[in-house]
Amino acid sequence: MSEADDFLKVARAAREAAAELAPLPRAAKDVALRAIADALVSRAKEIIEANALDVAAARESGTPETMIDRLRLDEKRVEAVADAVREVADLPDPVGEVIRGSTLPNGLELRQIRVPLGVVGIIYEGRPNVTVDAAALCLKSGNAVLLRGSSSAYRSNTALVQIMQDALGDTEVPPGAVQLVPGTTRDSVKHLMRARGLVDVLIPRGGASLINSVVEESTVPVIETGVGNCHVYVDADADLDLALEILVNAKTQRPSVCNAAETFLVHAAVADAFVPAALARLAKEGVTVHGDERIASYGAGDVPAATEEDFGNEYLSLDIAAAVVESLEDAVAHIRRYGSAHTDAIVTRSQKAARRFVALVDSAAVAVNASTRFTDGGEFGFGAEIGISTQKLHARGPMGLPELTSTKWVYTGDGHLRTSTGTVIAGN
Amino acid sequence: MSEADDFLKVARAAREAAAELAPLPRAAKDVALRAIADALVSRAKEIIEANALDVAAARESGTPETMIDRLRLDEKRVEAVADAVREVADLPDPVGEVIRGSTLPNGLELRQIRVPLGVVGIIYEGRPNVTVDAAALCLKSGNAVLLRGSSSAYRSNTALVQIMQDALGDTEVPPGAVQLVPGTTRDSVKHLMRARGLVDVLIPRGGASLINSVVEESTVPVIETGVGNCHVYVDADADLDLALEILVNAKTQRPSVCNAAETFLVHAAVADAFVPAALARLAKEGVTVHGDERIASYGAGDVPAATEEDFGNEYLSLDIAAAVVESLEDAVAHIRRYGSAHTDAIVTRSQKAARRFVALVDSAAVAVNASTRFTDGGEFGFGAEIGISTQKLHARGPMGLPELTSTKWVYTGDGHLRTSTGTVIAGN
Numbered sequence: 001m002s003e004a005d006d007f008l009k010v011a012r013a014a015r016e017a018a019a020e021l022a023p024l025p026r027a028a029k030d031v032a033l034r035a036i037a038d039a040l041v042s043r044a045k046e047i048i049e050a051n052a053l054d055v056a057a058a059r060e061s062g063t064p065e066t067m068i069d070r071l072r073l074d075e076k077r078v079e080a081v082a083d084a085v086r087e088v089a090d091l092p093d094p095v096g097e098v099i100r101g102s103t104l105p106n107g108l109e110l111r112q113i114r115v116p117l118g119v120v121g122i123i124y125e126g127r128p129n130v131t132v133d134a135a136a137l138c139l140k141s142g143n144a145v146l147l148r149g150s151s152s153a154y155r156s157n158t159a160l161v162q163i164m165q166d167a168l169g170d171t172e173v174p175p176g177a178v179q180l181v182p183g184t185t186r187d188s189v190k191h192l193m194r195a196r197g198l199v200d201v202l203i204p205r206g207g208a209s210l211i212n213s214v215v216e217e218s219t220v221p222v223i224e225t226g227v228g229n230c231h232v233y234v235d236a237d238a239d240l241d242l243a244l245e246i247l248v249n250a251k252t253q254r255p256s257v258c259n260a261a262e263t264f265l266v267h268a269a270v271a272d273a274f275v276p277a278a279l280a281r282l283a284k285e286g287v288t289v290h291g292d293e294r295i296a297s298y299g300a301g302d303v304p305a306a307t308e309e310d311f312g313n314e315y316l317s318l319d320i321a322a323a324v325v326e327s328l329e330d331a332v333a334h335i336r337r338y339g340s341a342h343t344d345a346i347v348t349r350s351q352k353a354a355r356r357f358v359a360l361v362d363s364a365a366v367a368v369n370a371s372t373r374f375t376d377g378g379e380f381g382f383g384a385e386i387g388i389s390t391q392k393l394h395a396r397g398p399m400g401l402p403e404l405t406s407t408k409w410v411y412t413g414d415g416h417l418r419t420s421t422g423t424v425i426a427g428n
Numbered sequence: 429m430s431e432a433d434d435f436l437k438v439a440r441a442a443r444e445a446a447a448e449l450a451p452l453p454r455a456a457k458d459v460a461l462r463a464i465a466d467a468l469v470s471r472a473k474e475i476i477e478a479n480a481l482d483v484a485a486a487r488e489s490g491t492p493e494t495m496i497d498r499l500r501l502d503e504k505r506v507e508a509v510a511d512a513v514r515e516v517a518d519l520p521d522p523v524g525e526v527i528r529g530s531t532l533p534n535g536l537e538l539r540q541i542r543v544p545l546g547v548v549g550i551i552y553e554g555r556p557n558v559t560v561d562a563a564a565l566c567l568k569s570g571n572a573v574l575l576r577g578s579s580s581a582y583r584s585n586t587a588l589v590q591i592m593q594d595a596l597g598d599t600e601v602p603p604g605a606v607q608l609v610p611g612t613t614r615d616s617v618k619h620l621m622r623a624r625g626l627v628d629v630l631i632p633r634g635g636a637s638l639i640n641s642v643v644e645e646s647t648v649p650v651i652e653t654g655v656g657n658c659h660v661y662v663d664a665d666a667d668l669d670l671a672l673e674i675l676v677n678a679k680t681q682r683p684s685v686c687n688a689a690e691t692f693l694v695h696a697a698v699a700d701a702f703v704p705a706a707l708a709r710l711a712k713e714g715v716t717v718h719g720d721e722r723i724a725s726y727g728a729g730d731v732p733a734a735t736e737e738d739f740g741n742e743y744l745s746l747d748i749a750a751a752v753v754e755s756l757e758d759a760v761a762h763i764r765r766y767g768s769a770h771t772d773a774i775v776t777r778s779q780k781a782a783r784r785f786v787a788l789v790d791s792a793a794v795a796v797n798a799s800t801r802f803t804d805g806g807e808f809g810f811g812a813e814i815g816i817s818t819q820k821l822h823a824r825g826p827m828g829l830p831e832l833t834s835t836k837w838v839y840t841g842d843g844h845l846r847t848s849t850g851t852v853i854a855g856n
Contacts, residue, residue: 019764023787104809108798115790117820196643200820215624219644221821242843245854249845336447358838359451362543370536370841379846380837381532392545392628392834393649394822406820409808410786413798415670417677418807426673 006182007191011146011198014119017176018144022116024172026093029140032173033089037082039167040132040160044078050159051128058152070127071153081129084384088136091383094402095142106423109412114405116142118200121181121192122386123148123214125206128156134205135164135178137386141404144177146199148192151184193218200406201394205387208314223395225387228258228342229314230372233331233357235348236267240274242369243347244281249371250345252285256316258388259343259375263311263321265331271298271324278322279303287318294324311338328353332360342390343367343375364390364397434610435619439574439626442547445604446572450544452600454521457568460601461517465510467595468560468588472506478587479556486580498555499581509557512812516564519811522830523570534851537840542833544570546628549609549620550814551576551642553634556584562633563592563606565814569832572605574627576620579612621646628834629822633815636742651823653815656686656770657742658800661759661785663776664695668702670797671775672709677799678773680713684744686816687771687803691739691749693759699726699752706750707731715746722752739766756781760788770818771795771803792818792825 021029040047051073058068073081100112120143122134131149138145149157157180165175181188193202196219204214208227215222232250234243250261266274275298282289283302290306291299310321311334325331328346335344345367346357354368365375375398377385382400389395395403415426449457468475479501486496501509528540548571550562559577566573577585585608593603609616621630624647632642636655643650660678662671678689694702703726710717711730718734719727738749739762753759756774763772773795774785782796793803803826805813810828817823823831843854 019788019790022790102809104807108802108807110808112825118790216647221649221819223821239843239855242854245843245845249847249854253846253848354840360447362447362450362546363836365837365839368838368840370839370844371846373846374536374839374841374844375837379532379536380538381530391649393651396835397540397837407824408791409793409803409825410796411793411798411802412782412796413802415667415673416798416802417673418681418799418801419677420681426670426677427667 003183003185003188004191007188007195010179010182011119011195013176014144014146014179015198017174018116018118020174021139021144021177022095022118022142024142026095028172029093029142030089032168032171033085033136033139035167035171036132036136036164037085037089039163040078040082040085043163044075047078047156047159047163048073048075051156053155054153063152067126071156073128073156077129081132084129084133085136088140088384091140091401093140094405097402099407106416107413107425108416111410112407113410114402115408117404117406119144119146119198120404121146121148121195121199121202121220123189123192123202123204123206123210125150125210126153128153128160130205131157131160132164133384134386135161137384137401137404139173139177141401143404144179146179146181146192148181148189154184190217193220196220203387223387223389223399224391225389225399226258227314227340227390228260228388229262229312229338229340230259230342231335231339231344232261232264232372233328233335233344233346234264234266234270234274235328235346235350235353235357236269237350237353238267238270238274238347239349240270240277243274244278246345246347246369246371247278248281248285250373251282251287251320252318253371253373255318258314259372260316261320261345261372262313262315263323263338265323265325265334266295267328267331268324268326275324282320285318287320290319290321292323295322314340328356329360332357335361335363339363340390342388343372345370345372364388431611431613431616432619435616435623438607438610439547439623441604442572442574442607443626445602446544446546448602449567449572449605450523450546450570452570454523456600457521457570458517460596460599461513461564461567463595463599464560464564464592465513465517467591468506468510468513471591472503475506475584475587475591476501476503479584481583482581491580495554499584501556501584505557509560512557512561513564516568516812519568519829521568522833525830527835534844535841535853536844539838540835541838542830543836545832545834547572547574547626548832549574549576549623549627549630549648551617551620551630551632551634551638553578553638554581556581556588558633559585559588560592561812562814563589565812565829565832567601567605569829571832572607574607574609574620576609576617582612618645621648624648631815651815651817651827652819653817653827654686655742655768655818656688656816657690657740657766657768658687658770659763659767659772660689660692660800661756661763661772661774662692662694662698662702663756663774663778663781663785664697665778665781666695666698666702666775667777668698668705671702672706674773674775674797674799675706676709676713678801679710679715679748680746681799681801683746686742687800688744689748689773689800690741690743691751691766693751693753693762694723695756695759696752696754703752710748713746715748718747718749720751723750742768756784757788760785763789763791767791768818770816771800773798773800792816
């Protein structure tokens with residue numbers, strides 16, 4: 001059988017499983033999730049053995065040790081993965097929630113109810129724990145899942161998916177609801193991206209190049225996630241000590257994640273007071289500032305010039321671009337031009353400036369006097385997160401379980417008929 | 429200038445206008461909508477003159493009179509269009525609505541707020557009143573709109589858009605927020621479908637072939653609308669008189685619309701009692717039934733055989749496909765296989781059957797003991813409708829003003845910083 005046939009087989013199996021899974025009540029799904037968690041722990045040895053082969057292959061091909069550490073699974077990490085599944089089981093079930101409801105003037109009872117999306121495809125890089133996290137979130141929200149992880153983790157993912165499917169065998173959730181996309185070639189991704197009708201939504205998780213290629217090539221609807229060129233704007237009315245702490249936290253607390261700051265903008269009125277202190281502190285924290293001319297003028301020659309590329313860049317490192325702006329409106333224009341509409345922060349004591357910044361900045365999240373690092377499903381209280389959407393359709397910002405659902409309208413009558421003059425009840 | 433350049437010019441103007449329009453309060457938008465309504469009435473003569481040229485050209489090219497009637501505008505129709513704009517002005521503004529909000533355990537104030545999508549592209553056929561309806565709904569929800577109507581209505585649409593832009597000239601809403609896609613060629617649609625980054629969402633309104641081609645070719649996110657292969661399932665426990673009235677209403681009350689029934693399914697246990705009466709009544713109503721063998725067996729030779737194509741077809745005419753099924757589950761399987769996931773109805777007295785049908789049928793709307801004709805933004809109390817989505821992402825079923833919005837997360841703190849052990853407030 002060709003890889004394309006293999007893919008169709010698993011995609012159709014997922015489709016069928018999705019139909020069985022969708023109407024299951026919460027209790028059945030939670031039992032299944034706990035069975036998965038137990039199986040992962042009891043079969044940890046198999047997982048670690050498969051993972052060791054991935055690790056050895058990665059090492060042989062010269063993968064850097066930091067990457068290998070992300071790939072590596074040990075008993076403790078498998079236990080953490082299982083615990084995360086149990087936490088998902090403890091979360092409320094979004095399916096069946098009545099979002100809107102009313103009795104219409106004609107007596108029809110109308111309800112809008114959350115239902116699963118169906119089959120969710122996830123394309124991701126790096127760590128094999130995502131395989132289990134993503135599967136757990138999809139199952140909890142009543143969706144079947146097609147997983148396409150990094151080829152470097154293929155043996156680990158194969159073992160994890162096999163164990164999950166086996167665990168589901170003794171539950172009401174059909175084992176076919178969790179599927180690994182077969183194969184490690186570029187084509188195996190393509191099959192997933194072209195499976196319109198079999199896959200309801202595709203969520204790429206990873207770097208900008210992965211996400212852009214999926215957006216370009218997919219005929220399945222995509223939810224873009226995760227690229228964050230986040231800004232901190234220091235307003236003319238900012239508490240400058242606060243601004244510096246927020247800037248340093250947003251840049252350095254965890255530079256490799258999408259909600260870290262990548263640019264700061266300073267109102268000209270406070271540039272003299274803020275920029276020298278900021279440059280000194282950021283240097284102390286190991287951060288390289290790439291500044292425009294005015295930022296550089298405070299820097300005694302140690303500020304590399306920011307190019308257009310710097311302003312558009314998601315460094316994910318201890319680098320930050322910086323510019324002085326003439327006004328809040330200029331800051332907003334800069335953010336609109338270069339930003340990725342993930343999270344942008346203003347630091348200000350002015351209520352008016354805060355309101356205006358919030359109104360004008362068109363991003364998934366806008367922070368006022370807070371670090372950009374709080375844009376996160378966990379921090380928002382969602383309990384779990386499948387990614388952070390930077391698009392406007394369907395979901396925007398951190399995506400929890402409700403964002404993995406659609407809705408269905410249900411209306412119930414007594415023989416309600418529509419006529420040109422209004423509703424008639426049959427038999428009355 | 430080429431057509432592509434012309435398109436880019438209007439798309440960029442819409443993009444800029446969208447940024448200005450988004451933060452405007454309701455009052456400013458309502459004033460603008462009323463100015464549009466007034467201008468349409470006071471300049472009705474220009475509209476009717478431009479429309480007369482479209483009508484003459486359509487007649488010359490042999491367009492059927494029913495189509496010409498749809499195209500034609502007179503003073504009364506222009507007034508009705510203006511009244512519809514005033515009704516949109518009277519609707520509540522979805523923008524700014526706080527959908528979720530809480531104070532997080534760390535004291536951050538978190539709000540999820542409705543914001544406009546940005547630039548909405550609409551591709552539609554036929555009637556020029558859609559030009560104004562769609563523009564009004566987009567403006568009310570804070571969106572700029574790029575309109576691509578039928579080439580047969582190009583002169584009418586040009587006049588309507590010019591009048592709307594002129595009317596906006598005296599208001600806070602930038603005139604650039606309403607734009608007609610220049611040109612009448614197939615390429616002009618392509619420009620719109622490829623304008624990712626300039627256009628936030630594309631809504632095709634029209635027949636299946638239009639919608640399919642947009643879904644296939646567009647790199648801009650699409651909301652599919654309007655194809656309705658709706659089913660009426662007559663359960664074993666149905667009140668058969670009620671079932672017949674619902675079936676006749678769903679099929680005949682307005683056969684040309686997407687929520688009309690296109691197939692009926694009858695449980696084998698009531699086929700003897702229901703089918704002969706249904707065939708007689710439908711014949712009397714002028715409906716041709718395309719039946720499977722068992723339906724045909726009641727028909728004395730006057731029931732054409734239903735093919736696979738019949739079951740998959742949206743007739744939009746006085747035709748209906750029909751089959752006998754062995755069980756509710758078979759009815760659901762039939763609907764899943766052939767349906768378009770628009771609206772499907774069950775007629776039953778059994779609470780259990782109703783619950784099961786609602787749970788298993790994965791459609792935008794499920795009706796219980798009611799005609800499928802009620803799946804409609806007006807009937808649901810939305811006040812207006814931009815279309816009926818048959819997809820699962822973003823919006824499903826009738827789309828009103830809230831479905832033309834996205835959301836933005838706003839969080840406000842006092843210098844909130846994220847650390848590995850929890851939140852720290854700067855300066856405390």
